[in-house]
Amino acid sequence: MAVKVHLHLTLRQFTNGQEIIDVEGMTVGECLKNVVKKYPGMESSLFGKNGKLSNIVEIYVNLQSAYPNELAKQVKDGDEIHVTMMLAGG
Amino acid sequence: MLTGEELDRYSRQIMIPQIGEKGQEKLKRAKVFIAGVGGLGSPVSIYLTAAGVGHLRMVDHDRVDLTNLNRQVVHWSGDVGKRKVESAQEKLNKLNPNVTVETLSVTLSEENASELITGFDLIVDAMDNLPTRYLLNKKAIEHGIPFFHGAVNGFEGRAMTVIPGKTACLRCLYRGPVPESKFPVIGVTPAVIGCIQATEVIKYLVGSGELLGNRLLAYDGLNLKFTEFKVQRNPQCEHCAHI
Numbered sequence: 001m002a003v004k005v006h007l008h009l010t011l012r013q014f015t016n017g018q019e020i021i022d023v024e025g026m027t028v029g030e031c032l033k034n035v036v037k038k039y040p041g042m043e044s045s046l047f048g049k050n051g052k053l054s055n056i057v058e059i060y061v062n063l064q065s066a067y068p069n070e071l072a073k074q075v076k077d078g079d080e081i082h083v084t085m086m087l088a089g090g
Numbered sequence: 091m092l093t094g095e096e097l098d099r100y101s102r103q104i105m106i107p108q109i110g111e112k113g114q115e116k117l118k119r120a121k122v123f124i125a126g127v128g129g130l131g132s133p134v135s136i137y138l139t140a141a142g143v144g145h146l147r148m149v150d151h152d153r154v155d156l157t158n159l160n161r162q163v164v165h166w167s168g169d170v171g172k173r174k175v176e177s178a179q180e181k182l183n184k185l186n187p188n189v190t191v192e193t194l195s196v197t198l199s200e201e202n203a204s205e206l207i208t209g210f211d212l213i214v215d216a217m218d219n220l221p222t223r224y225l226l227n228k229k230a231i232e233h234g235i236p237f238f239h240g241a242v243n244g245f246e247g248r249a250m251t252v253i254p255g256k257t258a259c260l261r262c263l264y265r266g267p268v269p270e271s272k273f274p275v276i277g278v279t280p281a282v283i284g285c286i287q288a289t290e291v292i293k294y295l296v297g298s299g300e301l302l303g304n305r306l307l308a309y310d311g312l313n314l315k316f317t318e319f320k321v322q323r324n325p326q327c328e329h330c331a332h333i
Contacts, residue, residue: 009244009245009246009310009312053265055265055266055267055268056265056268057265058263058319060319060320063317063318063319063320064319064320064322065263065306065319065320065321065322067262067263067265067321067324068324068326082317082319084308084319085243086220086241086263086268087241087242087243087246087247087248087273088218088219088220088223088241088243088268088270088273089129089218089241089242089243089273089275089280090126090128090129090130090131090215090216090217090218090219090240090241090242090280
């Protein structure tokens with residue numbers, strides 16, 4: 001499935017500023033793995049040592065929260081995944 | 091009842107059909123709890139005071155520091171060293187003497203939070219850390235008090251409104267603990283998010299407009315873009331699944 005992945009601002013440092021990455025994948029997890037294959041520096045920002053999503057990462061598919069079990073969520077052609085980060089400042 | 095001075099002071103917002111005199115009276119009768127008098131708390135408290143929300147309780151344990159002044163606009167250079175709640179109260183009283191600004195220089199905790207929020211119509215999240223945000227969220231749910239969340243980092247911000255029992259709460263999105271760190275921020279960012287929170291509060295109090303319930307509004311100041319994400323209640327949520 002051809003999917004667009006929208007990256008959070010802090011992740012664009014790994015993509016030379018590019019915000020939207022085109023990838024293939026059947027699930028959110030596969031799509032993110034393929035993004036990391038293209039930009040390996042991003043891996044530790046997205047995933048913890050156990051391979052799970054970092055606690056600070058939020059995933060939306062077509063602007064709808066994919067939580068919980070984000071990585072297993074299936075995607076289809078034309079879907080858009082937003083990878084964003086929880087914010088804590090005030 | 092609005093006094094002649096109030097009718098004059100608020101005349102321009104009373105002209106707004108969604109407010110009118112009835113709405114203004116609702117604002118005057120309202121009691122709002124603001125947790126935090128910093129980057130978010132500054133615009134929230136200033137604009138709710140300007141709008142005539144009758145009673146604000148403001149809680150913050152900090153003193154004003156020079157490093158606060160790039161964004162915490164209710165505090166000024168001469169306030170460095172003062173308790174933030176006292177510094178804010180002084181300005182807000184001068185802005186609008188009609189508003190009761192009650193202040194508490196205390197640390198919010200499991201032991202005191204329930205007592206502090208009891209009797210208030212709503213809670214504004216103007217905190218600077220996640221653990222206290224989650225504490226407030228939990229207490230808001232326990233007491234059935236709407237909770238107006240906001241958060242910032244750098245040029246980014248987000249806001250969401252929690253109506254206990256009806257919409258997703260902050261804990262619905264919880265994945266696990268996050269290490270705390272000093273966050274970068276420029277004043278214009280909490281200015282935007284704080285004003286969004288104040289807008290939500292006013293809308294809730296006057297009963298107009300559509301609130302950010304089950305909607306996480308994400309702000310990107312660098313690209314001047316808002317994105318609205320839909321969120322849903324988590325049936326396993328530790329805070330709200332039972333209601």
